[in-house]
Amino acid sequence: MVIKYDGLAAGKGVYVCSSVEEANEALTELQAQHPEWFSFLLEEKLSGPEISIIGITDGNRIRLLAPSQDHKQLLAGDKGPNTGGMGAYCPVPFADDNILAAIRRDIVDPTMRGLQAEPFEFKGFIYFGIMLTPQGPKLLEYNARLGDPEAQVLLPALKSSLLELIEATLDGNLAQTTVWQRNGTFIGVVLASGGYPAATFPTGFPITGLDDKANFAPQTLIFHGATRRQPDGQLTTSGGRVLTVVSRGHDLEEAVQQVYAECKKVTFEDAYYRSDIGQRPVPELTAAKF
Structure with missing residues (x-):
């Protein structure tokens, strides 16, 4: 079964349980983390690879960005x-x-019809968390926002003007726009504080390696998350997910090699990052109903 906290949990409220003992442990942990509002959902456990589909809608049309894949768990594998x-x-x-046609047919288009039937107008980003099961694509969650860290790779991959897309969304004019993607693969690796995602862990450590921009490849991007600039100018850690290092390659293999070479150039005490982002085995989907 899957246990989900019925509230905001910063992406850390889902527990995939294989036994009663694991379920009890999850509930005990949730109750300790959220004593003010202890409510949870029980859901069917599905199997298959997950992907994220993010679109922007003006209420009538929806334009989808490139499919992306998140790595939610802390450790490699x-x-x-x-x-x-x-x-x-x-x-x-x-x-x-x-697969993308099945997702649009079974999930995206029905979502748009449902939104249009509501007595309010929704404009903005929609995040579809999807699992590709042997029975076809299944929706796991919606978010009314871009994903994190998906946004850090999707936005650099976007060749179209983000500003023009947003303006067309607000004007109800997405029908006249097209989403263009850059060639290649974009990959982002999160550098996290030691101890994350526990409730408390040490922060305030100096971050080194970012000042020498010439040390990084020209297309490398560094997205700040939990960082803080001290009065003396020193950049320090201030939370769990500190930085996201993003690289671009002609294909996934090249992008993986590039991003991990860049990650080694940034240091802070107890820094941790997964060593296998973008390196999952290619799933077998031939039997799925797509």
Whole structure:
């Protein structure tokens, strides 16, 4: 079964349980973390690879960005506790045209019809968390926002003007726009504080390696998360997911090699990052109903 906290949990409220003992442990942990509002959902445990589909809608049309894949668990091999996300990449090579067509038919289009039937107008980003099961694509969650860390790879991959897309959304004019993607693969690796995602862990450590921009490849991007600039100018850690390092490659293999070479150039005490972002085995999806 899957236990989900019925409230905001910063991406850390989901527990995939294989036994009664694991379920009891999850409930005990949730109750300790959220004593003010202890409410949870029980859901069916599904199997299959997960992908993220993010679109922007003006209420009538929706334009989808490239499919991406998040890595939610703390440790390599998809082990350990869930986090807000330890890395992501886009596009997803196995999310072919048949899979994307099934997602639009079974999930995206029905969502749009449901929104249009509501007595309010929704404009903005919609995040579809999707699992590709043997029975076809299944929706795990919605978010009315971009994903984190998916946004850190999706936005650099976007060739179209983000500002123009947002303006067209607000004007109800997405029908006249097209989303263009840059060639290649974009991958982001999150550098986290030691102890994350526990409730408390040490922070305030100096971050080194970022000042020498010439030391990084020209297309490398560094997205700040939990950082703080001290009065003396020193950059320090201030939370769990400290930085996201993003690289671009001609393909996924090249992007992986590039991003991990860049991650080694940034240091702070007890820094941790997963060593296998973008390196999951290609899933077998031939039997799925796509």
